Amino acid sequence: xxxPVIRNILEANDRISEQLRNMFRQMHILTLxxxxxxxxxxxxxxxxxxxxxxxxxxxxxxEGDVMTSNDAKRVAATGAQALQINTDGGCHLDSSMVLQACxxxxxxxxxILFVENVGNLVCPAEFEVGEDYKVTILSVTExxxxxxxxxxxxxxxxxxxxxxxxxxxxxxxxxxxxTRFASQLNKDIKVFPVSARTGEGMDAWYEWLRQxxxxxxx
Amino acid sequence: MHELSIAEGLLDIxxxxxxxxxxxxxxxxxxxHGQMASxxxxxxxxxxxxxxxxxxxxxxxxxxxxxxxxxxxxQCKLEFSPVEDDIYxxxxxxxxxxxxxxxxxxxxxxxxxxxxx
Ligand SMILES: [Zn+2]
Numbered sequence: 001x002x003x004p005v006i007r008n009i010l011e012a013n014d015r016i017s018e019q020l021r022n023m024f025r026q027m028h029i030l031t032l033x034x035x036x037x038x039x040x041x042x043x044x045x046x047x048x049x050x051x052x053x054x055x056x057x058x059x060x061x062x063e064g065d066v067m068t069s070n071d072a073k074r075v076a077a078t079g080a081q082a083l084q085i086n087t088d089g090g091c092h093l094d095s096s097m098v099l100q101a102c103x104x105x106x107x108x109x110x111x112i113l114f115v116e117n118v119g120n121l122v123c124p125a126e127f128e129v130g131e132d133y134k135v136t137i138l139s140v141t142e143x144x145x146x147x148x149x150x151x152x153x154x155x156x157x158x159x160x161x162x163x164x165x166x167x168x169x170x171x172x173x174x175x176x177x178x179t180r181f182a183s184q185l186n187k188d189i190k191v192f193p194v195s196a197r198t199g200e201g202m203d204a205w206y207e208w209l210r211q212x213x214x215x216x217x218x
Numbered sequence: 219m220h221e222l223s224i225a226e227g228l229l230d231i232x233x234x235x236x237x238x239x240x241x242x243x244x245x246x247x248x249x250x251h252g253q254m255a256s257x258x259x260x261x262x263x264x265x266x267x268x269x270x271x272x273x274x275x276x277x278x279x280x281x282x283x284x285x286x287x288x289x290x291x292x293q294c295k296l297e298f299s300p301v302e303d304d305i306y307x308x309x310x311x312x313x314x315x316x317x318x319x320x321x322x323x324x325x326x327x328x329x330x331x332x333x334x335x
Contacts, residue, residue, distance in 0.1 A: 001333070002333050003334060005232075005331050006329070006331075007231050009228050010224070012227055092223075127220075185318060
């Protein structure tokens with residue numbers, strides 16, 4: 001016999017994600033799901049953010065995307081609590097992995113939790129991990145047509161960080177074009193052009209973090 | 219390879235539904251996936267086979283139906299399906315607007331039914 005089902009295949013992931021979201025709401029933790037392609041400079045950006053804001057906020061990092069154990073050490077060296085999870089070669093983190101990681105961490109008094117997703121722009125967008133917002137990190141060395149190539153990712157991101165702007169004079173990248181593509185996909189997206197290496201533009205990103213932390217605590 | 223996670227989700231739901239309907243022998247599964255969900259049918263088939271080898275579900279048939287992307291133009295409100303090589307920009311055939319259209323279908327990913335006895 002034929003049995004009608006009509007059930008979303010990713011419902012288990014969505015359910016755990018909702019549990020996580022409730023938990024983070026009660027604990028007033030701003031949770032950001034960081035996504036990027038390999039080579040965007042995500043670790044440097046995170047390292048600088050953790051260092052510059054460490055007097056202001058208590059921050060923690062769940063790392064699903066670590067190219068080398070060196071990256072993990074760099075993050076831990078900033079003093080932030082960091083936990084690495086093994087994705088077993090999978091192309092994304094899912095909500096059960098993040099739940100397991102949270103159970104092993106001490107998150108009381110945490111203001112911001114960064115979930116560093118696997119370096120891949122195609123599939124993480126389908127898997128929510130209890131985050132408040134998705135943040136996509138792109139570097140100007142990658143080409144300004146990325147938003148156009150990965151529309152779902154940008155349509156669902158709250159923030160786009162364009163890293164390595166100190167290299168703009170040497171690459172063929174139009175900030176205007178990338179920003180225009182991203183805002184066409186998502187009219188509410190915030191765009192922060194930065195250089196995590198020189199520190200240029202980082203203040204605007206920090207100001208956004210301050211506002212969102214304040215909103216989460218309110 | 220997000221197909222493996224999808225296959226795991228698939229199995230959990232099917233086991234639940236079979237228990238609920240008091241059936242033990244699964245014959246086939248009908249899956250509906252939108253074009254934008256970017257599921258590769260061959261990869262999903264392979265992942266499902268890998269998870270069910272040497273189990274009573276070994277050899278079950280997966281029937282997959284793809285739903286094309288359908289959008290409503292953000293400018294002139296025309297409903298259309300973007301042509302094959304323009305699924306990123308989605309140029310409107312009537313007014314030429316690109317991107318930012320309202321998505322009507324194409325993000326689906328669900329089990330429609332199972333055949334079992
Ligand atoms: Zn139009």
